[in-house]
Amino acid sequence: MAKITVRNLTKRYGSATALNNVSLEIESGEFLVLLGPSGCGKTTLLRCLAGLETPDEGEIIIGDHVVFSSKNNTMVPPGKRNLGMVFQSYALWPHMSVRDNVKFGLDVLKTPKGVADERLDQVLDDVGLAHLDGRYPSELSGGQQQRVALARLLATQPPVFLMDEPLSNLDARLRMDMRVELKRFQSDTGATTVYVTHDQTEAMTMSTRVVVMKDGEIQQISPPDQLYRQPENTFVADFIGMPRINLVELNAEDGRATSFSNGDIRVETGWAPGVQKVIIGARPEDITLSTDSGAPGEDYQISAVLPNGPETIIQLTKGQTVMIARVGHDTEFATGQTVKLSFKRQSLNIYNAKTGALVTPPDMGVAKAG
């Protein structure tokens, strides 16, 4: 299949910089998700890969071909980049039936009729549209049109898939089914996939790696689990995860700066992060609560109990400090109760409060509350 290399890519619109010196390597067969807040440059990056935008600076290599280079004035047009795209707008032919729309791509590639018919039946079945193959786009819902666009991409089996929120118009249940189908299809074909989404669950469940972007720059590129467990800065820590991570700023208490506090809570790192001011990051599930007054930790008051299906979200307060914990659904915690709060030591991340950067890998941390 095809590896993609992006080097020092910059794209400006007037005085606004949509991509700022972005570099990344996408391995052949990888499912890479671009994630980040609105306006961070995800779609611009995808459109640059597709050849729909001309970057101002940098280089893009797909497989063995330099498809863009500002130095050499190379700009290979979209149709010659050997990739398949699905964008939010479906761009279906209104005068063609579902089947003909999907077949169109195969005809362009001059796929032999027998192979084309077999693939058509398979992809229409995969996207759940076999029974609607004679309808015209105007006779379909938005979600169905989106699936036709997907089927058209999948049928041509390109070595590179570029997708921009291809499931955004589907209802929750269909979206889940299509995620499974897309992932299966991608792993069967081995196509290198770059996928833009707003949806964290989609990013975490489908990707081999996630790229988190902000203001046109890459913040972190990691496999989903590492992104969640070891965010490299406070922006990524805060952006990933729902409920949000607990981020609390603390000041060094002792000369060695191994003990930090904000007056309400105290954390002993046991090692010196090398700064006087830190932000600790604790995921809600990395907090342990106990009604046993002899348990380790500090006293917090429960200010809200929010049952949420298989889990319960608990809000706790101590002075000015508010923490969110996630516990099982069968909890007996109640609003107003005083409980002991402690951190699961290995999972506490420590950030430099000035730069927001992770100070050390969490497995070195032996932080504890109290």
Ligand SMILES: Nc1ncnc2c1ncn2[C@@H]1O[C@H](COP(=O)(O)OP(=O)(O)OP(=O)(O)O)[C@@H](O)[C@H]1O
């Ligand atoms: N054609 C354009 N003209 C001017 N500015 C643009 C254009 N396209 C994008 N931008 C700007 O470039 C920045 C990045 O936009 P982009 O669409 O890539 O973000 P995004 O992360 O995909 O956002 P969203 O999630 O909202 O789709 C934004 O500030 C946007 O306003």
